[in-house]
Amino acid sequence: MRFVPANDLKEGMVLAWDIINPGKTFILKKGIVLTKDYIRHLREKGYLGAYIDDPDSAHIIPEESVSPDKIIDGIKSVENVDIEGIMSVSQGIVADMEARKTLSVEILDLRSFDDYTYHHSVNVAIFAVAVGKYIGLSSEELVMLAQAGLSHDLGKEKVPISILNKRGRLTDEELELIQNHPKYSYDILYENHEISAAVRQAVICHHENENGSGYPNRLTSERIPPMAKILHAVDVYDALITRRPYKEPYTPADALEYMMGGKGILFDEFVIDAMLKVIPPYPVATEVVLSNGQHAIVAQQTEDPYRPCVKIIGYETMYNLSKEEYKDIIIVASGIASLDHSRKVEKLNEDRNQGKEHTYKIMVVDDSAITLQQVNTILSPEGYEMILLQSGIAAINYIREKGIPDLVIMDIEMPNMNGISTVSTIRKMGYDYLPVVFLTARGDKETVIKCIKVRAKDYIVKPVRPPYLKARIAIALNAGLER
Numbered sequence: 001m002r003f004v005p006a007n008d009l010k011e012g013m014v015l016a017w018d019i020i021n022p023g024k025t026f027i028l029k030k031g032i033v034l035t036k037d038y039i040r041h042l043r044e045k046g047y048l049g050a051y052i053d054d055p056d057s058a059h060i061i062p063e064e065s066v067s068p069d070k071i072i073d074g075i076k077s078v079e080n081v082d083i084e085g086i087m088s089v090s091q092g093i094v095a096d097m098e099a100r101k102t103l104s105v106e107i108l109d110l111r112s113f114d115d116y117t118y119h120h121s122v123n124v125a126i127f128a129v130a131v132g133k134y135i136g137l138s139s140e141e142l143v144m145l146a147q148a149g150l151s152h153d154l155g156k157e158k159v160p161i162s163i164l165n166k167r168g169r170l171t172d173e174e175l176e177l178i179q180n181h182p183k184y185s186y187d188i189l190y191e192n193h194e195i196s197a198a199v200r201q202a203v204i205c206h207h208e209n210e211n212g213s214g215y216p217n218r219l220t221s222e223r224i225p226p227m228a229k230i231l232h233a234v235d236v237y238d239a240l241i242t243r244r245p246y247k248e249p250y251t252p253a254d255a256l257e258y259m260m261g262g263k264g265i266l267f268d269e270f271v272i273d274a275m276l277k278v279i280p281p282y283p284v285a286t287e288v289v290l291s292n293g294q295h296a297i298v299a300q301q302t303e304d305p306y307r308p309c310v311k312i313i314g315y316e317t318m319y320n321l322s323k324e325e326y327k328d329i330i331i332v333a334s335g336i337a338s339l340d341h342s343r344k345v346e347k348l349n350e351d352r353n354q355g356k357e358h359t360y361k362i363m364v365v366d367d368s369a370i371t372l373q374q375v376n377t378i379l380s381p382e383g384y385e386m387i388l389l390q391s392g393i394a395a396i397n398y399i400r401e402k403g404i405p406d407l408v409i410m411d412i413e414m415p416n417m418n419g420i421s422t423v424s425t426i427r428k429m430g431y432d433y434l435p436v437v438f439l440t441a442r443g444d445k446e447t448v449i450k451c452i453k454v455r456a457k458d459y460i461v462k463p464v465r466p467p468y469l470k471a472r473i474a475i476a477l478n479a480g481l482e483r
Contacts, residue, residue: 002057002297003108003286005049009039017051018068046243048108051285056313057297062106062284065126066096074122078150081157083192090125090146094139097129103278104301105130108286117156117164120238125149127234130278131271132227145227147195148202152231155184165244172433179215182207202227206235209266211448211459218452220445221268229268233259233275236267240471251334253281253306254467261468265443265461282308282334289333290319306331360477361405363387365395365422366439367414371462375409375439378466379473391415392422399426404434407457407477412440412447423454435476439464 001016011034019028019042028038034050042050070092077085097103105127128149132142156164159181163174170178186204189195205228208214210221214232224232240255250258256276263269282288282298288310289295296310299318307321307330319326362384364375372388380386387405389395392414399405408426412419423436435457440447443461451459457476460469 001051001061001285002054003049003283004052006039006043006047009034009042009050009052011036011039013050014053015050016053019047019050020068020072048243048249057285057299057311060285060297060299060311063100063102063104064107065100065105065130066093070096071119071122074125074150075118078118078121078154081154081188083151083189083195086147086150087194090143090150093125093146094129094142097126097133098139098142102301103130103134105279106284108283117153120242121150121153123238124152124231124235127238127275127279128227128230131230131234131274134274134278135270141227144196144199145202145230148199148206148227148231149234151189151195151199152185152203152206152235153181154188155181155186158184179207182216198225198227201225202231204228206231208232210268211265212452213448213456213459214266224268229271233267233271237275237279250467250471251281252279252283253331253334256281257465258468258471261465265459276305280305280308282306282331284308286334287313288331291328291330291332359383359385360407361385361387362407362409362473363389363395363398363405364409365389365392365414365419366409366411367391368411371411371439375469378469382470382474384473392417392419392425395422396425396429399429399431404431407435407437407473409437409439409473412438412442412451420450420454423456427454437473437476439469 004013013034015028015030015032015034018030028050032038070089073085074089074093076082077089125146126149128145129142132145137145159177163170163177166174182204186200189200189203202225204216205219205224208217208219208224208228209232210224210229212218212220237255237259240250240258241252243249256279259267259272259275263272280298280301282305284298284300286298287295288298290310295313296319297313298308299311300309302308302320302322304322307326309318309320309322310331311318319329321329321331362379364372364386366372366375367390369390372390376386376388387398389398392410393416395408395410408423410419410423414422417425419438419440426434426436432455436454437458437460438451438456439460439462441462448459458472460472
């Protein structure tokens with residue numbers, strides 16, 4: 001079978017995997033022939049795509065991590081805030097995954113906009129258990145980890161759906177409500193004495209960042225529970241690879257690159273390293289483009305997650321990219337979203353309020369002309385209006401004369417007035433809520449604390465990879481990716 005993105009589905013293709021929307025009447029069973037109406041429905045509802053029977057990939061079959069029945073039961077339990085159901089499903093998820101020969105989570109999620117919140121929680125539980133099993137957690141600990149994964153967003157029931165799915169930027173009040181959802185989830189679990197304290201702590205801390213910039217309590221690494229570190233990482237990963245009304249999905253490869261860029265800053269390094277062992281950048285049955293121009297389908301994983309074994313489309317030829325003879329061939333593109341890369345993957349920076357597009361102004365302040373040019377090269381193609389300045393004084397004067405931008409990217413070590421002093425002055429000018437992202441070569445704890453004190457939205461250590469910088473800036477502008 002082969003995974004085909006929604007935009008590339010064609011009439012006459014035959015489904016190789018069921019597509020089921022729990023609680024809805026829409027079910028497409030394996031073996032059905034896709035029609036124009038079915039394809040339109042899949043696209044309109046936000047499905048990534050479908051697994052299709054295909055002569056080129058007849059013997060390529062990804063292994064299920066968890067049975068479909070348990071996934072459906074999990075979705076229903078989360079939707080109904082059924083704690084007993086969540087506890088039962090957690091045991092089932094662990095049992096299924098402990099019975100598997102491999103830990104790799106291969107299946108791409110087939111879900112719609114309608115069931116995102118509930119399906120997301122099931123995915124987080126599955127990813128978390130895979131990571132936990134790899135690092136050696138006991139069966140009892142894995143069950144608790146699954147419970148935490150299924151329960152981590154229960155508190156979102158107290159957040160209006162209009163805010164959860166808002167396509168524009170959140171107001172300060174809306175953002176505060178969103179950032180309270182871990183507390184709400186904790187309170188729901190607190191009412192059930194069969195849920196352990198370790199599960200509750202993992203849930204309330206699943207948005208805490210290693211550098212103390214997370215929420216709700218701005219905990220730093222040493223105070224964040226180990227299970228929460230796992231939940232945080234897989235929660236963000238699943239959000240990245242998901243299509244939402246306000247954004248296109250990342251491919252797993254781009255999402256994992258983003259995660260690696262946040263090691264030690266947002267995410268625990270040990271957890272990210274474990275994720276790379278169980279979540280493949282190129283899942284089995286997905287199409288890839290090779291550096292020699294050939295198109296191929298991923299057939300199986302190897303010891304190197306970035307160099308799987310692939311089958312060349314149209315031929316019986318197989319390349320094990322981890323072997324020396326194929327060392328000069330690399331994967332240059334992968335297909336979850338369409339392989340048509342003329343369209344952008346990241347669309348988090350769009351303001352869709354009333355259907356009008358808003359061009360965000362981003363001010364970059366750095367005394368290095370090279371850094372200014374690098375940031376401009378990365379961000380300007382995303383449609384931002386860039387303001388490039390080489391000193392803190394220039395930034396303050398610009399704001400006084402022309403008003404505030406939508407976001408500031410600030411270096412710390414600059415002559416005359418450093419970045420911390422510049423932001424502090426801007427705050428005293430009355431711009432308390434202007435989003436500021438520090439981009440600096442300094443990553444020591446003392447510097448991070450100073451950035452937090454001036455209410456920085458984020459903190460990025462140089463050198464930075466383009467996908468990571470684009471993603472962090474989009475998040476800072478929208479405060480919406482990790483909803």
